[in-house]
Amino acid sequence: xxxxxxxxxxxxxxxxxxxxAGTLAAAHAQGRGRNVSITLVxxxxxxxxxxxxxxxxxxxxxxxxxxxxxxxxxxxCDASFKQGSRFVGWQSxxxxxxxxxxxxxxxxxxxxxxxxxxxxRDQVAFAEAVCPQSLVCDSQLAPKEASTPEYDYLxxxxxxxxxxxxAAFLKQHCCDVLGVRYISADVAAVESDSxxxxxxxxxxxxxxxxGDLFVDCSGFAALLLGQHYGVPFVNKRDILxxxxxxxxxxxxxxxxxxxxxxxQSTAQSSGWIWDIGLxxxxxxxxxxxxxxxxxxxxxRELMAYLQATDSPAAQTDIRKIxxxxxxxxxxxxxxxxxxxxxxxxxxxxxxxxxxxxELAAKMLAEQMPATLEMMLPLAxxxxxxxxxxxxxxxxxxxxxxxxxxxxDSAYWQENKNPASIPDSLQxxxxxxxxxxxxxxxxxxxxxxxxxxxxxxxxxxxxxxQDLVAGYQKPxxxxxxxxxxxxxxxxxxxxxxxxxxxxxxxxLMHLSKMNQPVDSIKQHIN
Numbered sequence: 263x264x265x266x267x268x269x270x271x272x273x274x275x276x277x278x279x280x281x282x283a284g285t286l287a288a289a290h291a292q293g294r295g296r297n298v299s300i301t302l303v304x305x306x307x308x309x310x311x312x313x314x315x316x317x318x319x320x321x322x323x324x325x326x327x328x329x330x331x332x333x334x335x336x337x338x339c340d341a342s343f344k345q346g347s348r349f350v351g352w353q354s355x356x357x358x359x360x361x362x363x364x365x366x367x368x369x370x371x372x373x374x375x376x377x378x379x380x381x382x383r384d385q386v387a388f389a390e391a392v393c394p395q396s397l398v399c400d401s402q403l404a405p406k407e408a409s410t411p412e413y414d415y416l417x418x419x420x421x422x423x424x425x426x427x428x429a430a431f432l433k434q435h436c437c438d439v440l441g442v443r444y445i446s447a448d449v450a451a452v453e454s455d456s457x458x459x460x461x462x463x464x465x466x467x468x469x470x471x472x473g474d475l476f477v478d479c480s481g482f483a484a485l486l487l488g489q490h491y492g493v494p495f496v497n498k499r500d501i502l503x504x505x506x507x508x509x510x511x512x513x514x515x516x517x518x519x520x521x522x523x524x525x526q527s528t529a530q531s532s533g534w535i536w537d538i539g540l541x542x543x544x545x546x547x548x549x550x551x552x553x554x555x556x557x558x559x560x561x562r563e564l565m566a567y568l569q570a571t572d573s574p575a576a577q578t579d580i581r582k583i584x585x586x587x588x589x590x591x592x593x594x595x596x597x598x599x600x601x602x603x604x605x606x607x608x609x610x611x612x613x614x615x616x617x618x619x620e621l622a623a624k625m626l627a628e629q630m631p632a633t634l635e636m637m638l639p640l641a642x643x644x645x646x647x648x649x650x651x652x653x654x655x656x657x658x659x660x661x662x663x664x665x666x667x668x669x670d671s672a673y674w675q676e677n678k679n680p681a682s683i684p685d686s687l688q689x690x691x692x693x694x695x696x697x698x699x700x701x702x703x704x705x706x707x708x709x710x711x712x713x714x715x716x717x718x719x720x721x722x723x724x725x726x727q728d729l730v731a732g733y734q735k736p737x738x739x740x741x742x743x744x745x746x747x748x749x750x751x752x753x754x755x756x757x758x759x760x761x762x763x764x765x766x767x768x769l770m771h772l773s774k775m776n777q778p779v780d781s782i783k784q785h786i787n
Contacts, residue, residue, distance in 0.1 A: 268298050268468045271463065271473035273449060273486060275304035277425055277621045278602025279479035280432035285623035289438035289630070296630050301443040303471060305464065308483075309455035315538055315545050316344055316525050317420040319364050319447060322413045324620050328411070330435060330436070332412035333775040338431045340424040340540045343523045345395050345405050345417060347612065351529040355668045359523070359539050360387060360722025362612070363395035364418040366714050368751040376698035376717045378744035380727060380738050388721035391748055394755035397487055397512045401759060402520040402767040402784040416758060422525070422545075422614075423537045445471065449480075452490045459596045459634065460486065474634065478600040478625070482607070487600040500586040501660055501682055503554065503673065504533055504609040507583045508564055510545035510576045523765045527611065529666075530563045531555065532673040536610060541769055544573070549609050555583070584610075589652045594641035597634060599626060599692040606652060611662065614655045619709065621651065622771055651710055658711045658719075664691070665723035694720060 270286060273280050283302050290296040325335055335341060346363035353360075367375055375392050396406070396418050405417040436442040447465035455461050469671045478486035488495050499505060514521075519538040527533045533550030548564040554653060561580065568576070589606025594600065601622040609613060625647065631640050663677035664687070676682065686702070690703065699713035719727040736744070763771075 265474070267296065267474040267506045267631050269473045270298055270300045270475045270477065271471055272300070272302040272477040272479055273361055273463065274479035274481060274602075274604070275302060275433065276429050276479065276481065276602070277432070277476075278481075278604075279304065280429055280436055281324065281616075281619050282440045282477055282479060282601050283436045284440060284628070285324065285627050286630075287436060287442050288328045289627040292441045295627075296472075296632065299443065300363045300441075301445060301471060301473065303445045303447055303449065303465065303468075306446045306467075307446045307448060308481075312452070314544050314662065315425050315540075315646065316422055316610070316616070318613065318617045319418050320620050321338045321420050322619055324624075326413050329439060329526060335431065335607075336421075336541075336769065340542050341428075342422045342521055342540055343405050343765060344420045344422050344525060344538075344613075345399050345523045347525045347527055348396075348399065349527050349529070349537065349662070349722065350610045350660060352534075352666055354666075355529060355667075355670055357615050360718075361396035361399065362715060362718040362722065363389055363393050363399070364420060365393050365395045366418070366712070367392035368502070368754075369716065369747045370714060373743065373747065374698055374700050375702075375747060376721065378741060379721065381736075381741070382748070383721075385588055389718055390755075392751055393432055394751065394758050397755055398762060399522075399524045402523070403759070403762040404523065404765045405762070406768070406769050407761070407763060408768060414440075416762065419523075424539055424540060438542040447471075447486055452486065454490075457596075459637075460490070460598055465648045474597065475631065475637075476598045478598060478604045480551065481603045484590070484600060484604040486598045487593070487595060487604055491598065492597045493595060493600075494591045495586065496588050496591055497586055498608070498656055499586065500682060501554075501656055502587045502609060503551035503677065503682075504549045505585055506546050506557070506560070507585075507588060507610070508550050508557075508561060509545070509581045509583060510564070510568075511577075511578050512546055512568065512576050513545045514543065514572055514574045515572070518766075520764075521766045521769065523611065529668070530567075531562075532672045533560070534611070535564065535567050537567075541773065545602075546573070547610075549611070551673060552584075554671065554676075556688055566617065590711075592645050593622075593648045594637075594644040596641075597637050599644065601626075605648070608652075608655055609661060611659050614710065618655070618703075621708070621710075622648070639666045650706065653684075653686070654710050657684055657690070658715070660684065660687055660724070661716070662720055665720065667724075688717075698727065736780075 272283050279302055290298050291300050316715045348361050350359045363566050380389050380429040405419040406415045437444050445465035445468045449463050450466050453462040460476045462470045464470055532555035535548045538545045548560050550560045585607050587608050591603045602619050627689040629640055631637055667672035699716040
């Protein structure tokens with residue numbers, strides 16, 4: 263069991279496989295860290311799932327750590343900037359909207375302005391009162407200037423990207439720059455030792471591929487964790503009802519059409535429609551529950567949305583994706599770790615899929631076991647951490663549905679059924695009636711969603727606090743200080759509205775830059 267870990271084998275490509283390969287290689291391959299060899303085995307016959315076109319701001323650090331130049335990434339992956347999400351029709355179904363921006367509220371860490379904002383709720387929306395980003399998004403502006411250094415920002419941002427192009431881009435970078443070995447082959451069998459540790463993969467095209475640590479990025483198939491180890495899948499359909507998506511690509515009307523710098527999520531009768539803007543096209547899709555509507559009715563709602571948004575004819579046929587919302591009971595068994603869809607998949611609301619891959623790859627890189635003996639305690643730590651992460655994702659997504667006042671369909675009515683709401687979320691909602699989310703609501707250092715995210719959704723959805731029992735009203739001194747912060751945010755908003763370039767304008771500038779993809783390779787050395 264003291265055998266050193268000198269080789270890592272990743273099963274499956276796509277975004278999960280190549281993000282994991284790049285993160286591990288940047289930390290531990292080619293004379294760095296553990297100096298391990300990294301091999302990625304990808305089936306030549308299995309299509310990439312290709313979902314997850316939205317990222318969180320964490321992707322900036324991930325790409326930078328891998329030594330990727332931002333302009334090269336934007337150019338090759340049809341990428342655009344994402345400053346957050348805009349939700350339409352979620353509260354009452356009457357086209358009302360609110361933003362969940364990526365930038366933290368003014369005075370964050372010093373003062374909780376959510377305690378004061380209720381006194382001004384009739385005058386200004388919460389996100390607009392504490393952050394410039396919603397008005398910047400409404401004005402179709404970018405989160406930075408052309409002169410802003412790559413990965414730096416004036417307003418926090420992630421990306422929208424073409425998932426297929428992104429996987430191909432990462433593959434080339436991992437193989438050409440980071441030294442990842444690539445094998446195109448189908449896994450036919452898995453070999454294990456007497457203690458159950460995987461020793462090799464048997465393939466038809468490349469023979470046996472041995473390794474010390476195996477990462478399962480094989481998607482819904484879950485070849486290693488699911489099929490080989492038989493780890494059960496924990497279905498969460500009793501909490502999050504959506505299990506189907508219809509996806510389509512739509513061109514812009516012309517080259518001057520604005521490109522949204524946010525994901526728009528528009529509520530429907532039994533689900534919601536995403537609408538994201540890349541440089542060359544829009545990605546649009548309807549996520550819904552087959553329990554509450556049919557495929558035909560869901561497609562009709564999608565077509566109605568396209569018509570209402572004056573969308574040109576789709577570039578491709580509608581693609582149907584079926585999934586079970588949930589995750590594996592465990593994510594690390596023996597010397598096998600599942601990352602990506604093989605570990606779990608929840609609907610794309612709030613774009614949690616890619617950030618879960620990033621978190622998994624980062625923890626693997628930082629906690630890379632030196633020997634097989636370290637696997638078992640590390641597996642327990644990893645499983646505890648990601649069980650918590652999945653719980654938080656499920657709670658946060660469910661929050662969007664629970665807060666809705668819609669009663670126009672059985673779907674929205676059932677989402678408010680207490681039996682479908684986790685006890686932990688019910689406890690939080692009880693607390694938030696008397697005090698706004700703050701530090702104690704996010705007990706772990708590495709939280710997926712900060713208390714700011716909970717605030718943006720709560721008050722965007724018109725959640726009311728109880729100002730009588732148990733709620734300490736702010737005093738005049740606190741009100742005066744908060745007013746100063748609100749005014750500071752308003753001044754900053756005016757400055758940015760007059761300073762920032764248009765989103766399309768900046769993207770076209772960056773896409774034309776003749777900057778090599780590995781121009782910041784020094785960051786990984």
